[in-house]
Every structure is written in C-alpha cells, then in structure tokens.
Amino acid sequence: MHVTFYGTRGSCPCSGAGYRKYGGNTPCVALEADATPLLIMDLGTGLRALGEVLDRQLHRQGKPLEATALLTHLHFDHIMGLPFFRPLQDPGAIIDVYGPSQENMTLQEVMKSVVQPPFFPIEMSEFRGELRFLDTADDDLVVGNAKIRSRTVPHRGHTLGFRIEADSKTVVYLPDHQAPLDRQEVSDAVLELCEGADVLIHDAQYTDEEFTEKHDWGHSTVPYAIRVAADAGVRRLVLFHHDPAHSDRDIDRMVSTARKLPDARRLADITAAYEGMTIELGS
Numbered sequence: 312m313h314v315t316f317y318g319t320r321g322s323c324p325c326s327g328a329g330y331r332k333y334g335g336n337t338p339c340v341a342l343e344a345d346a347t348p349l350l351i352m353d354l355g356t357g358l359r360a361l362g363e364v365l366d367r368q369l370h371r372q373g374k375p376l377e378a379t380a381l382l383t384h385l386h387f388d389h390i391m392g393l394p395f396f397r398p399l400q401d402p403g404a405i406i407d408v409y410g411p412s413q414e415n416m417t418l419q420e421v422m423k424s425v426v427q428p429p430f431f432p433i434e435m436s437e438f439r440g441e442l443r444f445l446d447t448a449d450d451d452l453v454v455g456n457a458k459i460r461s462r463t464v465p466h467r468g469h470t471l472g473f474r475i476e477a478d479s480k481t482v483v484y485l486p487d488h489q490a491p492l493d494r495q496e497v498s499d500a501v502l503e504l505c506e507g508a509d510v511l512i513h514d515a516q517y518t519d520e521e522f523t524e525k526h527d528w529g530h531s532t533v534p535y536a537i538r539v540a541a542d543a544g545v546r547r548l549v550l551f552h553h554d555p556a557h558s559d560r561d562i563d564r565m566v567s568t569a570r571k572l573p574d575a576r577r578l579a580d581i582t583a584a585y586e587g588m589t590i591e592l593g594s
Contacts, residue, residue, distance in 0.1 A: 312478040312592040313343040314510065318357020319584040321486070321516050321530070321552035322388055329558035334586030336360065337388040338486050338552065340512065344477035347455030349378040351406075352473065352484045352512075357586065358392030366397045375403035375440065379454045381461070382410030383486055384470040385421055393422075394431055404440025407454075409461070411469040412446040419444035447471070449500075462500040465489040467529040474504045480592040481508040483545070486552045488514040490535040492526055497539050505543035509592055512584065513539060515550035518565065533569045541577040549590070550583040 318324075318336035325335040337355030344350070351361065369376055376398040383389060398404050410418050422444060427434045435442060448471070452459040457477035464472040464485060472485040483505050505511055516530040531539075533550060540548040550569070553562055566583045575581055 312480050312482070314482055314512075314590040314592070315341045315343075316357070316584045316586055316588045317341060317361040318353075318355045318392070319551055319553055319586055320388075320555060321514075322555050324356045324388075324391075325555040329560070332559035332585055333553055333562050333583060335555075336586060337391065339392060340484065342475060342477075342482060344455070344457055344475075347457045347477055349376075350454065350457065350475065351378055351380040353383055353389045353486060354380060354391075354393045354396075354408075355389050356392045356395075359395040359397075360586070362395070362397035362399075369398060369401070375401040376406065377404070378406050380406055380408040380410075381459065381471075381473045381475075381484070382408055382418075383472065383484070384411055384466065384468055385413065385425075386468070386487070389486075390422070390425065394426055394433075399438045399440040399442070402439045405443065406440065407443045407445060409445050409447045409452065409459075411448060411463075411471050413469060417444070418446045460504060462504050464501055464504075465491075465498060472501065472504045474508070478592065480510075482510045482592075483508045483512065485511065485513045485539075487529060488531050488539075489527075489529045490522070490531040494519075494522070494532060494535045494538070497542055501539060502543050505539060505545055507544045508546070510547045510549060510590060511540050511543070511545040512549045512551045514552045515565070515583075516552050516554045521554075533565050534572055534574075537569060537572055537574045537578070537581065541574040545578065547580045547590075548578055548582075550581070553583070
C-alpha cells in the first residue's frame with residue numbers, strides 16, 4: 312500500500328515562502344493498493360496536482376482513469392479541486408464518488424449546484440469523463456481488494472471519516488474532527504474507525520491556545536489528535552489539515568512539542584503531512 316499527499320492544508324489554499332515545506336493545497340490524498348482502483352481521499356486543490364501526475368501515467372498507458380473518491384464532507388476546501396482535475400477531460404474516465412448527502416439533497420444534487428455558473432464557467436455535465444455520485448453514511452464498502460468503512464464523525468455539517476483496509480494494512484482518514492470542549496472523550500464512531508490502525512491521518516489544525524477561541528469551529532488540537540491515536544491503539548499518527556495561519560516553522564514547532572507529550576510515548580511515530588510525502592506500508 313502507498314499513501315501520497317497532494318494537499319495537506321485546511322480551510323483555504325495559501326502560498327508563499329512560509330508554506331514551502333508543508334505546502335498550501337487543500338486536502339487530497341491518494342491511496343494505491345494491490346488489485347484496487349486508485350482511492351482518492353477528498354477533492355481539494357491538491358487534486359489538480361494529482362491529476363497532472365495521473366495524466367502523464369494514463370497517456371503512457373493509453374487508457375482513461377478509473378478511480379474511487381472518498382469525500383468526507385462538502386466544505387469548499389474539500390471539493391474545490393474537482394473542476395481542475397485533468398483526467399476528467401478524457402472520454403471514458405470514470406470516478407465513483409462516495410460522500411455524505413445533505414438535508415433534503417443528494418450528494419449529486421449538491422455537487423451539481425456548486426459546479427455551475429455563476430460559481431464556475433461550466434457545468435459538470437460538460438466534463439468528458441463521468442462522475443458517479445453515491446450517497447453514503449455509516450456504511451461498509453468493498454472497492455477492489457479494499458474494505459472501506461465510513462462513519463459519521465463530529466464536525467460542522469454532515470461529515471464522514473474513513474477506514475481503509477487493504478494489503479493487510481489499515482489507514483484511517485479523519486481530516487476534520489471536532490474535539491469536545493474538554494478534549495478528553497473520544498466518540499465511539501471515531502474509536503471504531505481508528506482501532507489498531509497502522510496509520511491515522513488526523514485533523515490537527517489548532518494549538519491548545521487557539522482552540523480556546525475556536526472551540527466550536529469544527530477542528531482538533533495536536534494534543535487531542537495524539538489522544539485519539541493513543542486511545543485507539545494506532546501505530547503512526549500523521550498530523551493533517553494544517554491551519555493557513557501556520558507557517559512551516561509553526562508546524563515544525565507543533566510537531567516537536569507533540570513528540571514530547573506523555574501520550575506520544577504510546578505511538579511509534581508522529582509526523583506532519585507535507586505535499587509529496589509518501590508512506591509505504593508493506594504487507
């Protein structure tokens with residue numbers, strides 16, 4: 312199994328000298344497993360960079376893309392890369408998109424309402440490739456050889472977390488997760504997703520000090536991410552969804568501080584995701 316990060320930033324894309332190490336694109340993570348279509352986690356601006364990589368590969372192979380996308384929720388930072396995904400310009404491309412419906416609207420209806428004038432110059436029906444939207448909530452799916460579990464997790468709006476089991480390894484993706492006010496309890500759904508995972512990619516947007524002012528904005532602190540991982544018996548924690556206000560130096564300091572926390576001793580590794588980072592998990 313290979314996990315590659317194309318977008319690691321939360322809330323909005325950003326650029327500049329202070330973002331060169333960890334990157335400024337919003338969430339998009341690609342997972343490759345044996346005998347399984349490419350799994351794409353979230354459709355943020357990092358999706359454009361993934362599309363450029365895939366486009367070169369697909370042209371060499373002479374075939375269109377077949378992939379499955381796992382969409383956690385519909386906030387702009389998680390969907391704004393979709394219209395710029397180059398493989399969708401190829402006839403025959405097919406992407407199955409699993410994600411949460413909204414109140415009184417299907418996933419397909421919501422996405423069509425966003426990718427159309429006046430918000431975007433064209434409609435999704437003008438893409439040459441095909442997008443197949445599939446509403447999901449608390450479901451267990453099978454895609455190729457991958458077993459995928461989706462569960463509703465605390466955040467602003469209907470939001471999913473995903474657990475992917477393939478090649479005898481487990482990766483959990485929780486990019487947006489509202490920590491409780493006391494940052495102590497962990498929801499049963501989150502523990503179910505995370506239990507014994509090899510890698511947990513988890514929301515770590517705030518410091519404890521920032522959380523006191525933004526405790527209801529839908530995100531977690533670095534110490535809370537470590538608590539979730541430690542309580543669930545996770546092996547490796549990857550801090551994710553970096554705040555646009557945090558420079559590379561800020562994130563470096565947050566990682567350094569995180570590794571010194573008592574709960575960190577219960578994990579094999581703590582790191583922060585950066586664009587281009589690949590995690591290779593052997594069978």
